[in-house]
Amino acid sequence: MENRFFDNWSTQLRKGMLELCILNAIRGTSLYGYDIVRKLRSIEGLVISEGTIYPILSRLKREGFVQTTITESTEGPPRKYYELTAKGEKILNEMNDYWQDIKTGTDALKRKEKS
Amino acid sequence: MINLSDSAKKCLDKYLQQVRTYLRGCRTVDADEVERNVIEHIESEFESATAAISFEELDAVLQRLGSPRQWIPEEELPWWRKVIFRLRTGPEDWRLAYISFGLLIAGFVILPSFIVLIPASFIVARAALSETEDPGQLKAQRWLIYPSLIIVYLVSLCFFLGLPLLGLIPLAYDLEHTIRASYKIGDDTPYWLAVCSVFAGSLGLWWLIHGIVFLARLNIPKVLFRPFADWFSRKWAFVLLLIGLVLMIPSLGVGIWYVL
Numbered sequence: 001m002e003n004r005f006f007d008n009w010s011t012q013l014r015k016g017m018l019e020l021c022i023l024n025a026i027r028g029t030s031l032y033g034y035d036i037v038r039k040l041r042s043i044e045g046l047v048i049s050e051g052t053i054y055p056i057l058s059r060l061k062r063e064g065f066v067q068t069t070i071t072e073s074t075e076g077p078p079r080k081y082y083e084l085t086a087k088g089e090k091i092l093n094e095m096n097d098y099w100q101d102i103k104t105g106t107d108a109l110k111r112k113e114k115s
Numbered sequence: 116m117i118n119l120s121d122s123a124k125k126c127l128d129k130y131l132q133q134v135r136t137y138l139r140g141c142r143t144v145d146a147d148e149v150e151r152n153v154i155e156h157i158e159s160e161f162e163s164a165t166a167a168i169s170f171e172e173l174d175a176v177l178q179r180l181g182s183p184r185q186w187i188p189e190e191e192l193p194w195w196r197k198v199i200f201r202l203r204t205g206p207e208d209w210r211l212a213y214i215s216f217g218l219l220i221a222g223f224v225i226l227p228s229f230i231v232l233i234p235a236s237f238i239v240a241r242a243a244l245s246e247t248e249d250p251g252q253l254k255a256q257r258w259l260i261y262p263s264l265i266i267v268y269l270v271s272l273c274f275f276l277g278l279p280l281l282g283l284i285p286l287a288y289d290l291e292h293t294i295r296a297s298y299k300i301g302d303d304t305p306y307w308l309a310v311c312s313v314f315a316g317s318l319g320l321w322w323l324i325h326g327i328v329f330l331a332r333l334n335i336p337k338v339l340f341r342p343f344a345d346w347f348s349r350k351w352a353f354v355l356l357l358i359g360l361v362l363m364i365p366s367l368g369v370g371i372w373y374v375l
Binding site (some may be wrong): 015032048050052054055057058 | 134138139143144145148149151152153155156158160179180182183185186187188292362
């Protein structure tokens with residue numbers, strides 16, 4: 001019962017966090033899909049199934065938050081690189097501020113609990 | 116392009132087919148783009164491979180990619196995929212609710228089959244009801260489950276309340292002649308009164324018996340007409356018993372009057 005509750009809660013949390021992390025991963029740079037997955041892999045507990053990232057990238061592209069460029073690769077076939085658009089930059093700033101507020105609030109609650 | 120063993124190739128084809136199936140109809144995602152990304156992902160994983168990729172090696176990568184079914188939030192799926200998704204993967208009570216409603220609709224659309232499909236829909240609806248401890252928690256499922264329950268309960272209730280009439284009405288003509296012959300009733304006597312009193316008497320006796328049975332076993336109507344008979348109490352069993360008596364007494368009076 002507790003496990004199921006935790007699983008549901010963490011799934012809900014990951015849904016929103018993945019979008020934030022993907023946008024942050026490509027901020028100021030351009031990465032191809034697999035590189036984004038590798039970057040996010042390093043965050044413990046964030047990516048349960050790596051394939052989830054690709055539909056999110058597709059959705060972010062449709063929303064106009066990211067754009068793609070095809071670049072020739074020395075290691076194989078041409079690769080599709082993702083980068084933030086101006087619109088994506090703006091929404092990411094808002095998302096980061098929002099997340100920071102929540103994090104500050106929850107940290108304050110935790111500190112209060114300990115004291 | 117990576118070199119895959121035969122079994123790995125079959126496995127990849129099956130996986131990509133799943134990707135296409137689960138992303139089909141999802142308006143927020145470009146299914147072709149996602150499929151290309153997945154292929155790129157697999158190619159990148161095996162970039163440095165020199166020999167043909169085995170099934171086990173590929174399977175490990177696909178396990179990490181996860182089932183395409185989990186990739187799209189349910190709210191982003193088109194309505195028809197949500198229905199299929201819930202039927203295939205949803206909690207048992209939701210699946211049963213959808214199946215029950217589907218059978219009911221099919222019963223109305225394919226008219227001759229309603230004799231089979233509506234009872235089937237009713238059985239599935241009862242099964243869905245059994246999945247829920249408290250029918251009050253059914254929420255939206257009620258709209259899928261209740262229609263077939265209401266139809267079958269109404270038919271059953273009419274049948275149950277009027278069973279003696281159903282049996283006696285076809286016999287009314289014979290009954291009238293039997294009464295007339297037995298008691299040598301003249302032509303000026305209202306025969307319909309005798310027939311009606313037999314009907315009312317048998318109906319009264321039927322309801323009286325049920326009133327007594329329900330008084331002894333209150334849960335029978337509650338279980339039979341779940342969840343609509345939770346209000347049924349001793350008071351209502353007693354009311355049924357009284358109505359039975361009220362119907363029986365005048366019919367007995369009429370009978371005695373004829374005999375005398």
